[in-house]
Amino acid sequence: GGGGSSKTSSDGVKTIKFAFSGAESHIHYKSALIFKDEVEKKSDGKIAVELYPNNTLGTDAETMSQLKSGSVDMAAIISGELANHSPSFNAWFMPFLFDNAEQTYEMGKTDEAKALFETLTEAGVHPLGYFLIEMRDVLSSKELIESIDDFKGLNIRVTPSPAIVDFWETLGANPTPVDFAELYSAFQTGVVNTIDSGSTGMSSGKFYEIGKNYTTTNHMAFNSAILASNKFWDSLSDEEKSIVEESMNVAVEQNISIYKELADEAMAAMKEEGVKFTEIKMDAELQKVQEEFIKKYASKDEKIKAFVEKAKEINSN
C-alpha cells in the first residue's frame, strides 16, 4: 500500500496524513475530526484525511522533522515544542496575559500571533492557525493555594520548557519535571505536590483523586499550532489549498466551543470528587511579577513585545 506523503491513489483520492498528540477524548482529536469531515465533504471525497492521534507517528519533535521531510502532511504541534525551534514562541508562555480561554483563542487569530510563524524559517512548514488546548491552572495535594505567596517552596510538576521553569522559579516554587507516565504516582507519593496543567488534563489524568485543591490561575495559555508540510502544501492546487484552509477555519471556529464543553465536563467531574475550588485574581503584587518577567523576554524579542501588547489590548476590551 501507499504510505508516506499525500499520494493520489488509483481512484484519484488524495490522502492527508494529520498527526497530533492526545487520545480520542482530547481536544486535538475532536478538532481534527471536524477538519477531516469538512475536507472530505468540501472535496466530494476527493481528499481523505487520515488521523494519527496520540503521537503514534512519533513525538512532537519527530513530527517536526517529518513535516520537514514531507512524510507527514499536517500536524498540530504544541507551543512548547515550537519554543525549542524558535524562542519567539515563548510569547505564549508570558504569564497572566489572558483572563480566560476566549482571549487566548482570540489571540490565536491575530497577526501578532501569526507573526511568530515567520521565525520558523528552517522548519519547512506552512502555518494554518492555532488550536486552543486549555488554560493552565494548578492542582495541589497540599493546601488550597489562595495567593501567589502560597507557591513558595511547592514542588510543582512542569513540562521542562525554560520559560515555564523560569516562571515558577520567579514565584519561589521548585519546578520539577516529571515524566507524564510517572506523574500519577509521583503526585501520589509526594515527589510533586502541585501540578501545573489545565482542567481537562487534570481530569483525564485523574489527578483529582490525589489533589483536592484546584486554583484557577489562568497563568499561561496552552495551545498548539497547526502546520502543513511545505512539500505537501506546494503539491496542492489552488482549489485544494482553499479547501484545506476553509476546512481548518471551520475546525478552529469550533475549537473554542469544544474546549468549553470539555472544560465544563472536567470541572463537574472534579466537583463531584470533592475538589475544592478557588481563584487567584490579578493584584498589584502579581502585576509587578508579571511585568518584570515579561520585560526580560520582550526586551530581547520584538515579536514577543508586539505579541504582549496585542494581548493586553484584547484583555482590556
Add this chain to the structure above:
Amino acid sequence: MMKYLNGIEYVSRIFEKIVIFIVQVSVGVLILDLNIAVLFRIFKVQLVGTSEIALFLLAWITFLGASLSIKQGSMVAITVILERLKGHVSTSVQIIIQLFVLFFSCMLFYYSFNWITAPNVQSTLSSALQIPMWIPYSIIPLTTLLTIIFCISNIIQLLKTESSTSVADYQQSIEKEWGVE
C-alpha cells in the same frame, strides 16, 4: 593488500577499547546522576537537567553498546539453523549476516548524517538544558560508522578463518579472539 586488511583490524581494536571506556563511564555517570537528583530533592533543591542528561547517556549506552556487541558477536539472534551448518557454508552464512548489518548501517549512517546536518535540526534546542539537539543525535551517525568498521573487520576475520583450512588454525583463531580480555 594484507597490510591494509590488518590495518582495519588494528583500527577496529583501538576503537573497541575506546568505546568500552566510554560506555563504562556512561553507566557510572548515569547511576550517579540519578542519585544526585534524588539527594538534591531531599534537600528541596530541584535539578532540572538531570533527567535530560540521563536520557542522553541512555542513548550513548544503547548505540555504542550495540556497535560493541556487533564487534563481539554478542547480539541476540536465532542461531538454530546457523549452529547446524558446518565449514564453508557456515562461514558464508556468517559473512552474509555481516553484510546485512553492514548494509543497514551504511543506509542509517547516510540518512542520520543528513538528518543531524539539516538546518531545522541544527537550530533545535533540548527543552531543559537548551543544548543543540544535533549533539546528542550525532551518536547515531557516529555509532553506525563504528559498526561499519567493526563489520568489515569481522568479515576480514571470517575470510581469514575460511582460508586457513586446518582445524587447528581455526581453533587458534577463536582462542585468540576470545582471549583478548
Add this chain to the structure above:
Amino acid sequence: MLIMFLSFVILLFLGVPIAYVLGISSLLYILFSGDMLLLESASHRVYSGIQNFGMLAIPLFIFVGEVMNSGGITKRLISFCQVILGHFRGGLAYVNVVANMFLASILGSANAQTAMMSRVMVPAMEKEGYKKEFSSALTVSSALLGPIIPPSLVFIIYGVTAEASIAKMFLGGIIPGFLIGGGLILLIAAISKKEKFPKADRASFKTVVKSFVNVIPALSIPAIILIGILSGVFTATESAAVAALIAMLIGWLLYKELKLKELPKILMNTALNTAIVTFIVAMASLFSWILTFERIPNQVADFLISISDSPFVFLLLINIIFLIVGMFLDGMAAMIILVPILLPVAVQFGIDPIQFGIILCVNLTIGLITPPVGTALFIASSMSNIKIERLSRTLIPFIGVALVALVIITYIPAVTLWIPSLFG
C-alpha cells in the same frame, strides 16, 4: 507489506541479530514502497524510541544484577533458603523455587536469572541425586519469575509503550508471581514422593540465625525498591538508581566480596546487556512505526473486533496469539510491535491496561522457555549441557503450571488489579 514479512522471517532464521532483522525489514519496506521520505525520519524514530525516562531503569536493574553476583548477595540468598527449607523431602527443589522468588524481587530479567541460577542450582541438585533434566527444567521455569515479580524489564517496556504506570505494573505482578511460584511448589510436592526426592539434615538454630543475619542487608534491596515506589522520596525509576548504589555498597563494604577492580567489567557488562535490550527496543519502534504508517494496527483491531464482541473470547484469542508469538519472537520486540495494535482493542473490551499488560508479559515470559525459539531455554540447555529437545520435553509439566496461572490471571482481574488498587 509482503516484502516486510518475508524479509523478516528469512533474516530471522538466517541468524541475523533480531534488532537488525527489525531494522532491515523496515528499511526494505521503505525501499520497495518507494517512500524514501520515511528514511529521513527513520534515524529520529530510532533515537526517540529509547528516549523515555522509564527506560532508564533498564541499565540500573541490570547493574544491580551484576553487582549481586560479584558482591556475594546471590550466594547468601540461596544459602538462607537452603538452611530454612533443605530438610524437607525435595528440599533443594523448594530452595530452587524460593531462592528464585527472592532473586526475582531484585532482578528484572529471566535470562539473567536463568544463567545465574543454572550455574549454581543445577550442579548442587545433581550432586544431591536429582536428575539433571529435572533440575535444569525446574531452574529455568522458576527463573521465569524474574520478570514477573517486580522489578521487571518487560513491565518497564510495557509501561513505556502503553503509557501505563510502571509502578502499578510492578505492584500488579506480585500476586501472579506468587501464583506461579506456588504452582511450582505444588508440582514439586505432588511428585516428590513418587520420584523419591532426597532431603538434607535440619540446620541448627545457630546456623539459621547466622544465615538470617547475613541475608538482611541483601533483603534491603527489594525493600528499597518497594519503599521507593510507595513513598515520596523517589520515582520508580529513581528507586532503581538508589538500589544500584546500595547493592554496590553492600557487596563492597558489608560483604566485602565486591572488589573495586571488578567495577570496570561490571560497568561494561551492564552497558552491553542494556544495549542488547534497548537496541531491540529502538529498532522495534522503527518497525512498529512503519506498521502505523501503513495503518496495520487499525486493520488488525477491526479484524479482532469483527470476530466476537465477547471479552471472554477476545482474551482467549489474544492469549493464543501471544503464546504463538512468544514461541518465535523475542519478548521485547513483540511487546513494542503488539502493544500499539492490541491495547486500544483491549480497552474497547473494557480490559484494564494494567491487567492486559501483565497478561501480555506473562505470555511472552512463558515464550522464553517454549521451543523453537526461547532464549531462557537456550541458556539453560547450553549451561547444563542438555539437548533442547530433551529439556523441552521435561519442561511440559512446568509450562502446564504456568499456563494454569495464566488462565487465572486472564479471567480473574483482581489477581492483577487488587494490589495496585490499594495504592490508588
